[in-house]
Structures are given as C-alpha cells and as structure tokens.
Amino acid sequence: MATSPDRSDTDRPAHDATDQDPDTPFDHYAAGGWGSLRGVSEAFGESSSSTRALKILSKLNKPGGVMCSSCAWAKPAKPQTFEFCENGAKATLWELDTRRADAAFFAAHPLADLREMHDHDLEKTGRLTDPLRYDPDSDTYQPVSWDDAYADIGAELRAMTPREAVFYASGHAGLEASYLYALFARAMGHQNLPQSSNMCHETTSVNLQTFIGTPVGTCTLEDFDQCDAIFFFGQNTGTNSPRFLHVLKDAVKRGCRIVTFNPVRERGLIEFVDPQNPIQMTVGSATQISEKYYQVRPGGDIAAIAGLMKCVLDAEDAAPGTVIDHAFIASDTTGFEETAAAVRAMDWADIERNAGLSRDMIAEAAEIYLGAKNAIGIYGMGLTQHVNGWLNLGMLCNLLLMRGNIGRPGTGISPVRGHSNVQGQRTVGIGEKSSHMPADKLRELFDIDPPAGEGLNAVHACEGILDGRVKAMVLLGGNLVRALPDRDRMERAWPRLRLTVNIATKLNRTHLTPGQVSYLLPCLGRTDEDVQASGPQAVSMEDSLSHIYGSIGTASPPGPKVQSETAIVARIAKATLDPNPKLTWDDWIGNYDLIRDLIAQTFPDKFADFNDRLFEPGGFYRGNPARERVWKTESGKAQFTPPTTLSALGEETTADGKIMTLVTLRSNDQFNTTIYGFSDRLRGLEGSREIVLINRDEMARLGLAEGQKVSLVCAIDDGHARRVDDLTVTPYDLPAGCIAGYYPELNPLVPLSYHEKNSQTPAYKGTPVEIVA
Numbered sequence: 102m103a104t105s106p107d108r109s110d111t112d113r114p115a116h117d118a119t120d121q122d123p124d125t126p127f128d129h130y131a132a133g134g135w136g137s138l139r140g141v142s143e144a145f146g147e148s149s150s151s152t153r154a155l156k157i158l159s160k161l162n163k164p165g166g167v168m169c170s171s172c173a174w175a176k177p178a179k180p181q182t183f184e185f186c187e188n189g190a191k192a193t194l195w196e197l198d199t200r201r202a203d204a205a206f207f208a209a210h211p212l213a214d215l216r217e218m219h220d221h222d223l224e225k226t227g228r229l230t231d232p233l234r235y236d237p238d239s240d241t242y243q244p245v246s247w248d249d250a251y252a253d254i255g256a257e258l259r260a261m262t263p264r265e266a267v268f269y270a271s272g273h274a275g276l277e278a279s280y281l282y283a284l285f286a287r288a289m290g291h292q293n294l295p296q297s298s299n300m301c302h303e304t305t306s307v308n309l310q311t312f313i314g315t316p317v318g319t320c321t322l323e324d325f326d327q328c329d330a331i332f333f334f335g336q337n338t339g340t341n342s343p344r345f346l347h348v349l350k351d352a353v354k355r356g357c358r359i360v361t362f363n364p365v366r367e368r369g370l371i372e373f374v375d376p377q378n379p380i381q382m383t384v385g386s387a388t389q390i391s392e393k394y395y396q397v398r399p400g401g402d403i404a405a406i407a408g409l410m411k412c413v414l415d416a417e418d419a420a421p422g423t424v425i426d427h428a429f430i431a432s433d434t435t436g437f438e439e440t441a442a443a444v445r446a447m448d449w450a451d452i453e454r455n456a457g458l459s460r461d462m463i464a465e466a467a468e469i470y471l472g473a474k475n476a477i478g479i480y481g482m483g484l485t486q487h488v489n490g491w492l493n494l495g496m497l498c499n500l501l502l503m504r505g506n507i508g509r510p511g512t513g514i515s516p517v518r519g520h521s522n523v524q525g526q527r528t529v530g531i532g533e534k535s536s537h538m539p540a541d542k543l544r545e546l547f548d549i550d551p552p553a554g555e556g557l558n559a560v561h562a563c564e565g566i567l568d569g570r571v572k573a574m575v576l577l578g579g580n581l582v583r584a585l586p587d588r589d590r591m592e593r594a595w596p597r598l599r600l601t602v603n604i605a606t607k608l609n610r611t612h613l614t615p616g617q618v619s620y621l622l623p624c625l626g627r628t629d630e631d632v633q634a635s636g637p638q639a640v641s642m643e644d645s646l647s648h649i650y651g652s653i654g655t656a657s658p659p660g661p662k663v664q665s666e667t668a669i670v671a672r673i674a675k676a677t678l679d680p681n682p683k684l685t686w687d688d689w690i691g692n693y694d695l696i697r698d699l700i701a702q703t704f705p706d707k708f709a710d711f712n713d714r715l716f717e718p719g720g721f722y723r724g725n726p727a728r729e730r731v732w733k734t735e736s737g738k739a740q741f742t743p744p745t746t747l748s749a750l751g752e753e754t755t756a757d758g759k760i761m762t763l764v765t766l767r768s769n770d771q772f773n774t775t776i777y778g779f780s781d782r783l784r785g786l787e788g789s790r791e792i793v794l795i796n797r798d799e800m801a802r803l804g805l806a807e808g809q810k811v812s813l814v815c816a817i818d819d820g821h822a823r824r825v826d827d828l829t830v831t832p833y834d835l836p837a838g839c840i841a842g843y844y845p846e847l848n849p850l851v852p853l854s855y856h857e858k859n860s861q862t863p864a865y866k867g868t869p870v871e872i873v874a
C-alpha cells in the first residue's frame with residue numbers, strides 16, 4: 102500500500118472555511134464579484150469586436166442562444182440575467198477572435214519557428230481559415246483545396262487496415278458531428294474512438310457503471326433545491342464550473358450545509374460574491390460556500406471516507422435502526438455486510454495518516470452527514486485521476502448508499518464533467534466498446550457489420566503510436582501532445598505516424614508535430630453561424646446533469662473556406678468508405694435534422710422526438726436508471742465496495758520522505774491546454790506557470806528557498822527518464838508530502854502506464870516525484 106511521508110499534519114487547525122493561511126494571498130475579491138468582471142473585461146480588451154461579442158454573450162446558455170463552449174454545467178430553464186461566467190466569457194471571446202492564422206501566416210512561418218512560441222501565443226495567432234497540408238520541404242503548412250484534402254485523406258485511410266486508424270474527439274463537437282464520427286469509424290471497420298473523457302471521467306464511466314449501473318451522475322438541478330448537505334471531493338467549482346456557484350449559493354441560503362475535501366483551499370468553494378446581486382457587489386459581502394474545508398492529502402479520500410463511514414456505523418450502533426437505511430440496503434444493494442466489516446476493521450491511526458486529517462475533523466464532517474436527510478456527493482478530477490480512482494468512487498457510493506442517498510429527490514452522486522459536450526459524445530456512440538453503438542441498429546439502419554472486439558482508448562492508442570501499430574491519428578479538436586501523459590515520449594513518437602489530421606479552430610502544439618502526411622483543417626466553432634443546403638443549422642450537446650440542448654451560432658464565420666465539423670467528418674467519411682446507399686453523407690450535411698432523426702432511431706430510449714425537443718428550456722432529460730433505483734449492474738443491485746487499501750496513490754511511492762506526491766492543477770486562466778493568460782486570480786498566483794507549490798515546513802525540511810529554481814524528476818523507474826527543469830519554488834498552503842504545479846507544463850512527469858486501474862485514466866493528481874535542487 103502507498104504510504105505518505107511520516108510527518109503528519111493532523112493537528113492543522115485550518116478547517117473552518119474562514120481560516121486562511123497567509124501563504125495563500127488571495128485576490129481579496131471572492132469568486133465571482135468584481136474580480137470576475139475584471140477577468141471578463143480584460144478578455145474583452147483583447148477582442149476588438151465587443152458589440153458582436155456582447156450580443157452573443159447576453160444570449161449564452163439561454164434557449165435559442167449558443168451553449169457555452171467552456172464547461173458542461175447545466176443551463177437552467179430560468180436563466181440568470183447573464184447566464185455566463187468569467188471563464189465562459191473568456192472561452193467565447195477566444196473563439197470570436199478577430200485575428201486570423203491564414204494561409205499567408207503559415208507560408209511565412211516554418212514550423213521550426215512556430216515551435217519557439219508559447220502555447221498561449223500560438224492560439225493568439227487567431228482563427229484558422231484555410232485547409233492546409235504540411236510540406237516537409239519548406240517546413241510549412243501550405244493551402245490545399247478541400248477536394249484534394251478529402252481525396253488524399255480518404256486514399257490514405259483506405260490504404261490502411263482499419264484498426265491502424267484512431268479517431269479522437271475532444272468533447273467540443275456537437276452530437277451531430279459526433280454521431281457521424283462514431284458511425285464513420287464503425288463503417289470503416291474499427292472503434293478506435295478515444296475521447297477526452299479517457300483522460301478525465303473515464304474512471305466514472307467505467308466504475309459507476311459497475312457500482313450503480315450508470316456511467317454518469319444521477320443528480321438533476323432540482324436535487325440541489327432539496328438537499329440538506331453537499332459533500333465536495335476534488336472539484337474546483339470556482340474555476341471549472343463557475344455557474345454552479347449560483348446553485349450552491351442558493352442552497353446555502355436555504356440552510357444546506359457544504360463540506361469540502363480538497364488539498365488546495367480553492368477560493369470558489371470558500372466564498373462567492375454574486376455578480377448578479379447589486380448589494381453583494383457593492384458592499385462585497387460574500388456568501389460563505391463551504392462550512393467546513395478539509396485539506397485532505399492527495400489520494401487520501403478513501404481514508405477520509407472510510408472515517409466518515411466508521412462514524413456512521415458508530416452512530417448506528419449507538420441508536421440501532423435509526424441511522425442506516427436498512428430497508429433500502431436489503432432491497433436494493435449487495436455487499437453491505439462485507440463492506441461494513443472491512444471499514445470497522447480499519448484503524449483510526451491509519452485513516453488519519455493516509456487522509457492527513459484528524460479523527461475529530463472527520464467526526465465533525467460526519468455529524469453534518471448524519472444530520473442531513475438528503476445528501477449529495479460531488480466530485481471531479483481529485484477523485485478520478487488516481488491509480489485507485491475506482492475505490493475513491495466506490496467509497497463515495499458506499500457512503501451515500503448507507504443512508505439511501507442515491508435515487509431519492511435531493512440526493513445523488515454527481516460527477517462534474519469537463520468539456521461542454523464530453524458526456525454527450527459518449528451518449529451518441531463515441532467510445533471504444535461495441536456497447537457504445539448498438540450492433541443491431543448499425544445493421545438495421547445502415548447495413549453495416551459492426552467491428553468485433555474493443556477499440557483503443559487514449560492510453561491504448563498511445564501505446565499503439567509508440568509501438569507502431571497505430572498509423573493515423575484524426576483529431577476532432579484537442580491538443581493531444583500537450584494533454585497526454587508522458588508528453589516528451591509522445592511528442593517524439595507523433596511524427597512517425599503516417600497520417601495526422603487535425604480538425605481545429607485554433608493553432609496548437611499538436612499541429613506542430615505533423616505526421617508524414619498531415620492536414621490542418623479549419624472548422625466552425627459553436628458561436629459561428631452554420632449555414633447548409635436547408636438553411637442555418639443548430640447543433641446539440643449534453644450537460645453534466647444529462648440534459649440536452651440545441652445551440653445556434655450567429656457570428657459570421659472566420660472565413661469563407663471554413664467548414665462545419667459535421668461537414669468535415671461526413672466528407673472524410675465519404676472519401677474513405679465504399680459507396681453505401683444508406684450512408685447519405687451529403688443529405689446529412691445539408692440538414693442536421695436528419696442526423697438527429699438517426700440519433701433518435703439509434704438510441705430511442707434517450708432521444709425519442711429529438712428534433713421536437715431540441716429547444717426545451719432547461720434542456721430535455723435523457724433519463725438515468727439509478728435515479729429511479731433501477732440498477733443496471735451485474736447483480737441487478739447497487740453494489741457496496743469493500744475497501745482494500747486506504748490510499749488512492751500507486752504503489753511506487755516510498756516512505757523515505759524525499760518522494761512527494763505531485764498534483765497537476767488548472768489555473769483560472771486556462772481551458773485545458775488553451776492558456777488564456779498567466780493569472781490564477783482565485784489562488785493569488787500571478788505571472789508564471791513554471792512553478793512548484795509547496796508548504797513552508799516542507800521547504801524547510803527539504804532545504805528549499807522561496808524563488809529557487811528546481812527540477813522535478815519522476816520517481817517511477819521504468820527505464821524512461823522524466824524530468825521538468827526551471828521551476829520556481831513557491832510557498833503555498835498545501836498538506837505535507839505533496840507539491841502542486843500546472844497542467845500541461847508538468848505532463849512530461851506522468852508515465853503513460855501510471856493510470857487508474859480499471860479505466861486507464863491517467864493518474865495526473867498523484868504522481869510520485871523528487872525535487873532536485
């Protein structure tokens with residue numbers, strides 16, 4: 102079992118949310134508030150088209166408007182006056198960019214020069230406008246006609262064995278393009294359909310399915326009106342899903358109690374000033390969000406939840422029949438006795454050491470759980486991106502199931518998803534398993550024999566690139582050489598690919614590592630108007646709470662040659678596949694209603710009457726069996742999971758005190774690999790992203806000085822050296838034994854093989870590293 106360094110900081114008092122460590126010099130504005138408006142207007146300053154932008158922003162996330170291309174949070178039926186946040190505005194303005202990276206720009210800039218630019222500056226060159234083909238002789242991207250591009254890509258793909266091609270999707274593209282992409286792969290004869298969720302919530306998709314029979318969360322917005330307690334594990338609401346803060350604020354006002362477990366004291370989960378509320382904005386009085394905030398050790402949630410469960414069992418022993426939902430456990434679950442026995446057998450000292458929290462702290466949190474008739478568990482990357490992420494989720498399910506907190510109003514488990522349509526892409530067939538797109542429907546609707554056997558997920562595709570089995574990477578969005586683990590190895594392997602096709606809105610690092618034949622194809626973004634043969638088109642997406650919305654772009658496209666994602670996917674498919682009268686790609690490009698009809702026919706239980714329901718305020722709900730207490734698990738019941746370890750970290754960690762657990766973080770000024778700027782306002786960090794955060798006691802113990810430059814070296818020895826140099830030591834309030842820094846800068850440190858056990862989600866939140874001075 103992984104052990105943390107021996108120094109415990111369980112006496113740390115700062116667990117009341119208002120306690121603040123002086124090393125975390127927050128911007129004195131809470132999440133939201135004036136600081137948030139400043140962020141928006143700074144972004145505005147960079148966009149020279151503010152009236153156009155304002156018009157689009159004012160309709161963002163409202164019926165008939167554009168659904169934000171930033172996070173996947175719900176779009177309420179009764180929206181706020183401005184139903185967008187600082188980061189949604191940044192994403193929108195970033196896409197509405199009036200600068201252009203056109204053919205002339207590329208002719209003047211060999212890739213060797215572009216590689217010298219920062220990721221931030223690459224995207225700042227503006228929107229892509231021309232289909233481009235890489236010319237190795239001049240080391241430049243050169244314009245190509247769409248027809249030639251499609252014909253050549255089709256010929257390259259036809260020349261391969263289908264399984265040598267991989268089609269990645271990054272969670273942006275609408276359900277229409279995504280469905281066609283998933284269909285194209287299977288018609289070609291493979292289901293190598295990795296997606297961004299493979300680096301993200303795949304832990305959820307795989308393990309929640311095992312535990313409660315659904316790959317997604319069970320909550321809807323109504324549950325947040327009825328819950329008495331919300332427990333947050335490793336999700337940074339203020340930065341990554343800020344509109345959720347409105348929901349939390351209302352819940353707190355109603356008396357709902359919020360408890361957070363997170364090694365970092367994230368501002369948005371501490372307090373929030375509502376930018377829609379003139380009084381709060383003027384006098385600056387913030388709503389306190391979390392009543393208790395526990396700085397759990399990275400990977401310590403299994404232990405923390407085991408402690409909570411012990412407290413629940415103790416309360417039940419003290420007042421038998423009043424605490425645990427015995428009737429529900431008997432009728433709806435399996436494995437309770439075994440799980441309870443395993444938890445009872447755990448030692449408090451081990452729990453305290455692994456969690457980095459004292460028994461008193463855990464007991465205090467348990468009181469809040471026990472006092473709540475209805476409780477919700479929320480989580481994000483802090484639980485999923487760990488080797489034992491499966492058990493993180495198993496323990497959270499255990500805790501909730503003990504008191505019947507799944508499948509009743511006001512209760513549930515709620516993973517907060519990432520990209521705006523990441524969940525939806527999965528729902529319409531993007532995924533490596535046959536179960537993602539029903540075989541009978543493929544035969545019935547298209548006369549296609551579905552490919553046998555599983556395809557490749559992101560980690561398996563990388564292994565295929567490294568060993569030469571994979572010959573083509575088609576990327577529908579994304580910036581994989583930056584987002585993947587083991588970045589240096591992957592970046593070196595990428596150019597060995599025979600074919601790379603990048604369908605993108607803006608230039609990024611991945612486009613600078615072309616395969617032998619390489620295309621960069623410019624696509625419309627969500628805000629852009631999409632006109633096809635039958636007129637302007639809508640696209641659709643699914644949020645974290647399983648609601649589906651139509652979205653209509655109105656901005657004029659960045660150039661006359663830019664094509665929609667739907668059209669690009671369909672035209673590559675048409676150029677690749679043998680003619681099939683049932684694959685009417687041109688008709689589908691002309692009218693997306695036809696694609697939605699196919700989605701409804703393929704997935705009738707979720708998408709019946711899809712076109713009629715497209716613009717329902719608040720989206721239409723695609724349903725969730727676990728929410729109805731129908732358990733689509735192997736046993737037909739919800740499953741308790743006995744803990745087999747107290748740490749979510751891998752086993753490579755040693756206890757010599759030198760190895761630190763590295764957490765990679767997103768700043769408030771980025772969307773994944775898109776770096777908007779260098780201000781992590783909510784954490785009080787400004788200027789540089791090349792930093793390593795560590796607390797002062799640990800600095801003293803390791804003999805490090807503030808501002809000193811250090812290197813990080815991965816402590817996993819598998820024959821590959823992994824190192825990042827020139828990081829500035831920055832004191833920060835973190836638990837002992839752990840350090841933090843930014844994604845994607847630190848991605849070279851995470852081995853491809855260091856991932857969640859069941860789903861291969863990279864363990865980006867718990868890599869063992871050494872600091873080298």
Ligand SMILES: Nc1nc2c(c(=O)[nH]1)N[C@H]1C(S)=C(S)[C@@H](COP(=O)(O)OP(=O)(O)OC[C@H]3O[C@@H](n4cnc5c(=O)[nH]c(N)nc54)[C@H](O)[C@@H]3O)O[C@H]1N2
Pocket residue numbers: 171172173188301302333334335336337338340341342362363364365367397398399400401402480481482483484517518519520764765766767769771772773866
């Ligand atoms: N503005 C903006 N919005 C985004 C994104 C973005 O980059 N920028 N990205 C989008 C995407 S794709 C995704 S997946 C989501 C990601 O959103 P989140 O799920 O919030 O992911 P992260 O920001 O990576 O990390 C979440 C939190 O986990 C904490 N943490 C780290 N390790 C542990 C641990 O072991 N235990 C616990 N309890 N906590 C831990 C970190 O301190 C951090 O606060 O956001 C989406 N929304």
Ligand SMILES: Nc1nc2c(c(=O)[nH]1)N[C@H]1C(S)=C(S)[C@@H](COP(=O)(O)OP(=O)(O)OC[C@H]3O[C@@H](n4cnc5c(=O)[nH]c(N)nc54)[C@H](O)[C@@H]3O)O[C@H]1N2
Pocket residue numbers: 170224270271272273274297298300301302482486519520577578579580581583584585604605606607608609624625626627666765766767772773774775843844845847848851865
């Ligand atoms: N160390 C570490 N690594 C991580 C993570 C972490 O927490 N730590 N998080 C992981 C997670 S959760 C995720 S989801 C992945 C994200 O990984 P990716 O899927 O690679 O996602 P992005 O960085 O969002 O992709 C950005 C690019 O998408 C393109 N793009 C933007 N909008 C559109 C559009 O509308 N259409 C198309 N076709 N292209 C568009 C632009 O060219 C832009 O440069 O990274 C993972 N990597």
Ligand SMILES: [Mo]
Pocket residue numbers: 297298300301302518519520
């Ligand atoms: Mo993600």
